[in-house]
Amino acid sequence: MTSAGTTGSHKAPWIWRALPLVLAAAVLVAMPGLLPTFMQRMMSKFLIFAIFSISYNVVAGYTGLISLGQAAYFGVGGYAAAVLMVRYGIDSLWVTALAGVTLGTIAAAAVGPIVLRVSGMYFLILTFAIGRLGYSLTWNLPFFNVPEGIQGIAGLPRPNPGIPGFQWTELSFYFFVLLVFALAMFLQYRLSRSPFGHSLQGIREGEMRMEALGYNVWLHKYLAFVIGGAFAALAGVLYVFMNRFIEPADLDIMRSFYPMAMVIIGGTATLWGPVVGAAAIVFVEYFSSILVPQRWPLILGSLFILAIMFARKGLAVYASDFWSKAGAKLWKR
Amino acid sequence: MSMFFTNLVNGLAMGMVYFLTAAGMSIVMGVMGISNLAHGALYMVSAYVGWQVFKGFHGPFTLAVILGGLTGGLLGLLIERIFLRRLYKQPNEQVLLTYGFVYILTNLCLWIWQGWARMPFTAAALKPITIGGLRFASSRLLLIALGALFAVALWYLQDRTRLGARVRAGMDDKEMAQGMGVNMEMVSMLVFFIAAFVAGLSGVLGAQVMGINTEAGSTILVQALVVVIVGGVGSIQGALLGGLLIGLIDTFGKVLFPQLAMFTIYLAMVLILVVRPRGLLGRRG
Amino acid sequence: MKLSKLLFVAGILGLLTLPTLGADPIKIGALFDYTGPVAELGPKFEAGLRLALEEVNYTVAGRKIELTIYDSATSVSVALDMFKKLVDSDGVKIVIGPLMGDAHLAIAPYASEKKILTTTLLNSMRSVATRPGTTYLLYPTTCEAQTYWFGQYCYNVLGHRTMVTIGANYAGKIAYANGAAQGFIAAGGTVVGQLWPPVGCQDYSPYISGLASTVADVILYALEGPGPCSRFIYQAREAGVTKPLVTITMDGDYTPEALAELGDLGLGIIGESAYTWQLDNPENKAFVAAIKAKYGRVPCSAEQNTYALAKVILAGLEKTGGNVEFDDLWEAVLSSKLNTPAGSVSWTSEGVAITPAYVCQAELVNGVYQLSAPLYTEPKLIDPTLPSSQKK
Structure with missing residues (x-):
């Protein structure tokens, strides 16, 4: 599934190589129907965070811009949709989603020129600073706090898709998220295989070389940053649709940290890394907080450290290597 | 006018805590290229250890400060030697790993010391000192004095010693420094230890003003990051300037614009970085 | 790998949601x-x-x-x-x-x-x-009703005439602080100032610098938990604020652990409580x-x-x-x-519950800092602004 597979001379037939994809798709489509409703919501959460992780994968994975503030655009997207609902009474799924993604993208486009004046460590802390500013803004301005007395926007309606007689269930919402997720995966695939995507990876590997080759490095980075912002905003909108609540913490460092952890644990700059990482973290956090409510941070923290020390390439990469090797062995005879 | 001097002392004292915490973080970022998000957690663990020594074992305050500092230093060194050493030039991984330690250390502190907040434990500091008819909290005056002392010591270490020269050389060009026979591995170890040690000291000292709780690590981490942004990565002077500036802006912001209390330092931070994206005294990098 | 992981998750789910027998x-x-x-x-x-x-x-x-x-x-x-x-x-x-x-x-x-x-x-x-x-x-009861009567108590029984409040800047504590302030005003007192430090405030000294020279007889604080309350008391006393302090939800913030940490600093502060372990x-x-x-x-x-x-x-x-x-x-x-x-x-x-409320303070008995028996008992708290109270 990923480019990291080392297959050797014996290549398994395409059907073997396509099997994981088919199985994953089958599981994502067929399994949730068998799950209790709350687990259907957890599946939606997992896919939403997978989309959020794609955002980080584009910015940090492919382009090498280590951002500690990806949640800012997640939050702008989410708040935009939420504000439209509670302040302006617009509950149309299409209008709120479009507005959320557009505003999130605009926010990234506006912040880009500020943070891209620097690189490396400075980029890291500057992106953090922007997220922190958003956090304190949404905390303090009454416009962003509904009902009065809460920091955040609560009691949001379900988005209205404009289909007469349609009623959301956890399952139908899941399939909606799955559809958006599939689209996001397709876009990530196209992006990573496009000449533009290749240039981004070139910049990650050697900025000077690309500059010397005549590439407009700044513009490439800027576009990657804006595209990342759009993916994050999309995830933020879906998150608000699911949770029907958003709060200032959704723009802050803790929230930014999730896609970062997911991408690294899943596999940086790989197509499936964000997905595998999102699954790992969403479900480990969920089960550990239920099984050991007082000690779950120990489990999550250890997961991060173990993943870094012993599975640095990312779970998706190991899985795909394993699959290719098994295939190569099977077809050796 | 008395309000002004009182708050000048308040702001400078907080600024010194921010400076001591941010100094190590800034140097480690600049010299070793490591983003250590567990820096605030080291501050917190050390503060608890200091409390344990002073209140739990009835040890003297100096011992509490020293053992607190050593705890931070050794814990930091352990993280560097076992984990971070393998992650040079991998900022993504450094951030995730050190954040993992934030989760773990925070929860361990909660486990060992329970959640209840600890008060500043230097009872002697309770009697305010009167200077020129104005009353000042003695712990804050002490903090300013100690902060200034450490600022001079750290500056001396950075600018006037062989270690400092090697650090500066390593910062400019690691390969060349190594070529000239500087043992960068050793320099890195020392720098990391000193940085974590100072964070530990500032934990015990900061606790004399703010007390200790299990959120202290995350709170001070955010403040330290802001200080590094404002002051610039990689220098003691930058951390000092940034720390004092943030301490004063925060304090006077709360006095003059109480509605924006949560907000003023971030506003100031964004304004500064729009003008100087590498901070007030930042080096290129 | 991915499939087996998903199956594993599904298996755990199945176990967790298994209906209990009997x-x-x-x-x-x-x-x-x-x-x-x-x-x-x-x-x-x-x-x-x-x-x-x-x-x-x-x-x-x-x-x-x-x-x-x-x-x-x-x-x-x-x-x-x-x-x-x-x-x-x-x-x-x-x-x-x-x-x-x-x-x-x-x-x-x-x-x-x-x-x-x-x-x-x-x-x-x-x-x-x-x-x-x-x-x-x-x-x-409601936040507002919990403290209203205590504002009156501060005027009528404690004899304070002017008050300054310091409350954490979020809805719950604003409601507590304002409830007490309104009770104090209703009894005839004057609220000369209200300060609202942000949640998570580590250093209250800028606010305290204003309190040191306040003309108010009494300072009422309503902060977001035992830690912030203790921190405020320490920083206020450290800065030389000697005015009497009163507080709300004292039973929640003066946990045995917090009292032990505060030591003598906690003595002399009078507060509104919904409970004290010394009730008879x-x-x-x-x-x-x-x-x-x-x-x-x-x-x-x-x-x-x-x-x-x-x-x-x-x-x-x-x-x-x-x-x-x-x-x-x-x-x-x-x-x-x-x-x-x-x-x-x-x-x-x-x-909304209708419960009694008490006034307590910290005391030192046999070397242990603890919450006192009630100094005063308000037999029944009913929020007067609730629709059901208005009908009566």
Whole structure:
């Protein structure tokens, strides 16, 4: 599934190589129907965070811009949709989603020129600073706090898709998220295989070389940053649709940290890394907080450290290597 | 006018805590290229250890400060030697790993010391000192004095010693420094230890003003990051300037614009970085 | 790899959601904070709840009680998420907690939609109770009513004439501080200033610099938990503020641990309390003895509140014969009148508790810092602005 597979001379037939994809798709489509409703919501959460992780994968994975503030655009997207609902009474799924993604993208486009004046460590802390500013803004301005007395926007309606007689269930919402997720995966695939995507990876590997080759490095980075912002905003909108609540913490460092952890644990700059990482973290956090409510941070923290020390390439990469090797062995005879 | 001097002392004292915490973080970022998000957690663990020594074992305050500092230093060194050493030039991984330690250390502190907040434990500091008819909290005056002392010591270490020269050389060009026979591995170890040690000291000292709780690590981490942004990565002077500036802006912001209390330092931070994206005294990098 | 992982997850899910065999137990859910800034209170809330359930051997009206507790992590998002999990996945019809007042504003719409009987742990804003279709039990009362009478007490009994308030800048503490301020004004006093430091404020000294020279007779503080309260007291005394301090929800903030840390600094501060372990009634004597025997400490309001709430709910369930359907249970609970360790409790038609309140202070007895017996008892707190009070 990923480019990291080392297959050797014996290549398994395409059907073997396509099997994981088919199985994953089958599981994502067929399994949730068998799950209790709350687990259907957890599946939606997992896919939403997978989309959020794609955002980080584009910015940090492919382009090498280590951002500690990806949640800012997640939050702008989410708040935009939420504000439209509670302040302006617009509950149309299409209008709120479009507005959320557009505003999130605009926010990234506006912040880009500020943070891209620097690189490396400075980029890291500057992106953090922007997220922190958003956090304190949404905390303090009454416009962003509904009902009065809460920091955040609560009691949001379900988005209205404009289909007469349609009623959301956890399952139908899941399939909606799955559809958006599939689209996001397709876009990530196209992006990573496009000449533009290749240039981004070139910049990650050697900025000077690309500059010397005549590439407009700044513009490439800027576009990657804006595209990342759009993916994050999309995830933020879906998150608000699911949770029907958003709060200032959704723009802050803790929230930014999730896609970062997911991408690294899943596999940086790989197509499936964000997905595998999102699954790992969403479900480990969920089960550990239920099984050991007082000690779950120990489990999550250890997961991060173990993943870094012993599975640095990312779970998706190991899985795909394993699959290719098994295939190569099977077809050796 | 008395309000002004009182708050000048308040702001400078907080600024010194921010400076001591941010100094190590800034140097480690600049010299070793490591983003250590567990820096605030080291501050917190050390503060608890200091409390344990002073209140739990009835040890003297100096011992509490020293053992607190050593705890931070050794814990930091352990993280560097076992984990971070393998992650040079991998900022993504450094951030995730050190954040993992934030989760773990925070929860361990909660486990060992329970959640209840600890008060500043230097009872002697309770009697305010009167200077020129104005009353000042003695712990804050002490903090300013100690902060200034450490600022001079750290500056001396950075600018006037062989270690400092090697650090500066390593910062400019690691390969060349190594070529000239500087043992960068050793320099890195020392720098990391000193940085974590100072964070530990500032934990015990900061606790004399703010007390200790299990959120202290995350709170001070955010403040330290802001200080590094404002002051610039990689220098003691930058951390000092940034720390004092943030301490004063925060304090006077709360006095003059109480509605924006949560907000003023971030506003100031964004304004500064729009003008100087590498901070007030930042080096290129 | 991916498939096996998913199958593994699915397997765990299957196990977790396996229906329990035998007679249907009554499922009660609880959300307490075990991590985050008020993590110290989670285990205390749990202790009180468990004690009440152990006393009836986890059985009511001939049915077993199944208790599910999750960590709300001092986060509104997590609290809302876990509330949904309790309701949707665990099939809970009764939820106790969480603590944060603003979490209830986020949870209330969902609780109404699903008709879940939900309780606060330590007051909440009046608006939670007055929203249409409320399913909330507000205990011990609303934030506003909790402190109004204490403002009057400050004027009438303590003899203060001017007051300055310092309250954490969020809805719950603003309501507490304003409640006290309005009571003080109603009694004839003047509020000369109100300060609102942000939540999580580590250094109150800029606010304190204004208090040092205040003309007010008394300073009332309402901050977001034991830690911030103690920090404020220390920083104020350190800066040489000698004016008398008064506070609200003293029983919640002056936990035995916080009092021990404060030492002499805590002495002399007078505060409003919904409970003190020194109350002289048979229910409380037994309760304090049980907590002491089990945990080796005296209880504070955290243990008492969940204990009393559990008693109320158990009484309601007894009355409905174990029927957990909201309409029946709501009716049964609101018509109940019980004696709890904190005193009698009955309910308004909005689901706001009617409880007594007390004035306490910290005292040093045999080398132990502890909360005193009541200096004064306000027999019944009823929020006068509730629709049900207006009708009368």
